[in-house]
Amino acid sequence: MVAATNPAGLDALDRHLLSLLQANAREPAATLARKLKIPRTTVVARIARLERDGVVAGYGVRLGRQLEEAPVRAFCGLSVNARSAVAVIAALERMPEVEELSAVSGQFDYMLFIRCTTHERLDALLDQIGQIEGIHQTHTSVVLSRKIDRRTAVAAAP
Numbered sequence: 001m002v003a004a005t006n007p008a009g010l011d012a013l014d015r016h017l018l019s020l021l022q023a024n025a026r027e028p029a030a031t032l033a034r035k036l037k038i039p040r041t042t043v044v045a046r047i048a049r050l051e052r053d054g055v056v057a058g059y060g061v062r063l064g065r066q067l068e069e070a071p072v073r074a075f076c077g078l079s080v081n082a083r084s085a086v087a088v089i090a091a092l093e094r095m096p097e098v099e100e101l102s103a104v105s106g107q108f109d110y111m112l113f114i115r116c117t118t119h120e121r122l123d124a125l126l127d128q129i130g131q132i133e134g135i136h137q138t139h140t141s142v143v144l145s146r147k148i149d150r151r152t153a154v155a156a157a158p
Contacts, residue, residue, distance in 0.1 A: 010055065013038070017046055018055070025059040072116040073143035076129065077108030084134020085109070091132045097125055108139065 013036065020032055033040040050056040080088050092098050100113040116122040130138055
């Protein structure tokens with residue numbers, strides 16, 4: 001049964017196109033077409049279908065080497081007034097050092113993963129976060145070293 005093994009209905013060409021877009025979402029359709037050896041109109045149509053079907057939810061920015069390899073990493077638990085959650089999330093979205101925000105169970109409402117270039121920048125950022133209206137408690141743990149890291153993206157083969 002095809003649906004069970006491929007619930008999104010993606011074929012090999014769709015998956016290859018997605019890997020190219022993940023590597024560079026700004027790649028022109030003509031360049032993608034050359035790499036995939038298909039007409040440009042087919043690339044445009046497939047991208048439109050992937051967007052319409054919700055397979056492609058949006059496009060973003062991959063951080064450059066300077067911030068990606070930033071040496072100071074921290075996890076920060078946040079307790080947030082429920083009525084302020086939307087505004088708090090919006091404020092955190094504007095901070096490029098906030099790499100991930102997850103709603104969690106337990107002592108805190110949200111957990112941030114932060115990546116900064118210096119401890120001084122982390123200190124300033126934590127001050128900024130603490131001043132966001134609706135946050136009533138934070139708890140930060142600085143990462144000393146990573147023991148296992150499976151999150152690093154590996155570029156797909158062309």
